[in-house]
Amino acid sequence: MWSIYNHPAVYRLGMRLSYRSEYRERYSLLAEYVGRPSHVLEVCCGDLVLHGQLARRGLLRSYRGVERSPSMVALAHRQGVRVDRLDLRAAAELPRAEIVIMQASLYQFHDLAETLLPRLWNAAERQLLVAEPVRNLSSSGNPVMRWAGQLMSRTDEGPHPFRYTEQTLLQLYERCGIPITRVGRTRHGRELIVSSCRPGIARDG
Secondary structure, three states, X not given: OOOHHHOHHHHHHHHHHHHHHHHHHHHHHHXXXXXXXXXXXXXXXOOOHHHHHHHHOOXXXXXXEXXXXXXXXXXXXXXXXXXXXXXXXXXXXXOOEEEEEEEOOHHHHHHHHHHHHXXXXXXXEEXXXXXXXXXXXXXXXXXXXXXXXXXXXXXXXXXXXXXXXXXXXXXXXXXXXXXXXXXXXXXXXXXXXXXXXXXXXXXXX
16 A cells, blocks of 8 residues: 655655645744753654754754654665664564654554553653644545545555544543643644653753
8 A cells, every 4th residue: 555654755745735834843842842952762753854853953862763664764774863663553662762752643553542652651761742733634624635634644554534633632641641741732733742741850841
């Protein structure tokens, strides 16, 4: 099955077209939440745009990505960035890091989110950052836009029509017992960023 995730250049173009003015903003907000040089694990790291943003701002003491797509892993290796191929559905545990980040991917695992989100939290020594789209082309009333949104989120497993809303995402955190220390939104509310810090951490981002 054709998947945009197997074509990094097409994927990046699709994300730019989809997010438009909010494309750069989403990465800037995540960088703001990271706040200081840190050891970062990015889960489902894709085409490494966030890595580039954090590196240019001097926010990486170290970086490790995990990603299922062989094409995205190959892209990282060509760029000299450490990314390991990992299937979250099969992995028993995640590598630990000071900050764990997952961006625009949780919806693909909604059927196991109540076990996956705690695993992400357990891997985070200081902070967990989850950025998730809550206003989507996939839920558009326009059938053409809805088709385009679902095409851009199709993985090798197939289409992923499920999407979180702000309410259902925050309810997931509540069910999992994971603290929320800060919530941010891109300008037009397309993406929600949820920050969770360990107790005793004085600064969030």
